[in-house]
Amino acid sequence: MKVNRETKRLYVGGLSQDISEADLQNQFSRFGDVSDVDIITRKDDQGNPQKVFAYINISVAEADLKKCMSVLNKTKWKGGTLQIQLAKESFLHRRVQIIKT
Numbered sequence: 001m002k003v004n005r006e007t008k009r010l011y012v013g014g015l016s017q018d019i020s021e022a023d024l025q026n027q028f029s030r031f032g033d034v035s036d037v038d039i040i041t042r043k044d045d046q047g048n049p050q051k052v053f054a055y056i057n058i059s060v061a062e063a064d065l066k067k068c069m070s071v072l073n074k075t076k077w078k079g080g081t082l083q084i085q086l087a088k089e090s091f092l093h094r095r096v097q098i099i100k101t
Contacts, residue, residue, distance in 0.1 A: 003061045005032065011087040015052040016079035017041070023078065024054055031068035032060030052080075055087055 012024065021037040028034050036057040044050045060068065073084040 005059045005061050007035065007057055007059045008065060009087040010056045010058060011053065011083075011085050012056060013051075013053040013083035014080040015039070015054060015082075017049045017052055019052060019054070019078060019080075024056060027072070027077070028056055028058055028068065031064045032058040034058050 010028075019039065021039060024037045024039070025034050034056060036055075038055045040053055040055070041049050042051040042053075058065075058068075069084050072082050075082050
C-alpha cells in the first residue's frame with residue numbers, strides 16, 4: 001500500500017537560542033522527509049535574543065504528521081518547550097502563486 005505524502009510547513013516555537021538546523025532536521029526526520037529548516041530569532045531593542053522559532057518543510061503522511069504533533073508538541077527539548085502547529089502559507093509562496101496567475 002502506497003502512503004500518500006504531502007509537503008507541509010510546520011511552525012515550531014519555544015526553541016532555545018542555541019538550536020541548530022541539524023538539531024531540528026534530526027528531531028523531525030523520524031516522521032518524514034525534511035526539505036527545509038528556517039530558524040528565526042526575534043531580538044529586543046538592545047539586540048538580545050527574545051524569541052526563537054522555526055519553519056520546517058516536511059514531506060509527511062497524514063498519520064505521521066498527527067503522530068509528530070502529538071509526540072513532540074509541548075515537550076521539553078534542549079532548554080525550550082516545543083509548540084508545533086501547521087504554519088500559515090509563507091509570504092513568498094503566496095507571492096509566487098499570485099505572479100503565476
